[in-house]
Amino acid sequence: MRLNFQEQLDELTDRLASMCHLAEQAIEAATDALTQADLPTAEKVFDLNEQIEALRGPCEEQAMALLALQAPVARDLRQVVTGVHLVTDLSRMGGLAQHVAESVRRRHPAHVAAEDPSHCSPGWAGLQASWPASRNRCYARTTPSWPPNWADETTNSTLHTTNSST
Numbered sequence: 001m002r003l004n005f006q007e008q009l010d011e012l013t014d015r016l017a018s019m020c021h022l023a024e025q026a027i028e029a030a031t032d033a034l035t036q037a038d039l040p041t042a043e044k045v046f047d048l049n050e051q052i053e054a055l056r057g058p059c060e061e062q063a064m065a066l067l068a069l070q071a072p073v074a075r076d077l078r079q080v081v082t083g084v085h086l087v088t089d090l091s092r093m094g095g096l097a098q099h100v101a102e103s104v105r106r107r108h109p110a111h112v113a114a115e116d117p118s119h120c121s122p123g124w125a126g127l128q129a130s131w132p133a134s135r136n137r138c139y140a141r142t143t144p145s146w147p148p149n150w151a152d153e154t155t156n157s158t159l160h161t162t163n164s165s166t
Contacts, residue, residue, distance in 0.1 A: 005066070005070045005072070005076070008062065008065075008066055008070070009066065009076065009079065009080070011062065012059060012062050012063060012066065012080070012083055013083070015055055015058065015059050015062070016059060016083055016086055016087070016090075018055060019052055019055050019056070019059065019086075019087065019090045020086075020090060022048050022051050022052045022055070022090075022094070023052060023090045023093040023094055023097075025048050026045050026048040026049055026052065026093070026094050026097035026098070027093060027097050029041050029042075029044045029045045029048065029097070029101075030042070030045050030096075030097035030098075030100040030101050030104075031100075033045065033100070033101055033104045034100050034103070034104055034112055037104060037107070037108060037109060037110065037111045037112070038104070039104065039105065039108045039109075042100075042101040042102075042104040042105050042108070043101070043105075045097050045098055045100070045101035046098060046101060048094065048097070049094040049095065049097065049098040052090060052091060052093075052094035053091065053094065056087055056090075056091050059083065059087045060084065060087055063080050063083050063084045063087070064084075066080050067080055067081075100112075
């Protein structure tokens with residue numbers, strides 16, 4: 001019985017890892033489309049968000065089935081509940097990336113912003129794209145650590161300095 005639970009939990013973790021990877025790709029593509037006014041890249045975001053949403057239902061169903069049928073406790077319970085929250089967060093990330101892509105599509109061939117977007121901090125886009133991967137690493141750990149290290153102190157200071165000066 002316990003082996004079956006662990007297999008199902010591993011399957012859920014694998015699906016969530018796929019969602020994290022897709023969300024990361026969607027954010028990167030949306031950022032590239034925004035900064036370069038690139039319509040084909042914006043269109044790619046729509047496909048990626050469809051894939052994210054296709055995984056959402058099965059992940060939620062599997063997590064709820066694990067909760068209902070296996071009655072996990074302690075660490076296992078936290079891992080399943082975190083998976084439920086992660087599904088929602090990743091779906092939102094995909095939706096927000098799609099919103100950016102819609103803005104790019106609407107304004108193409110012009111840039112969405114009236115000014116040249118190259119003045120934006122390139123570190124910020126990289127940090128945003130790394131969030132899904134960071135969540136995936138944090139979730140997949142056998143021993144959870146909280147809070148996760150979203151950015152090292154150097155990146156955090158650089159972003160704060162760059163954003164404060166604009």
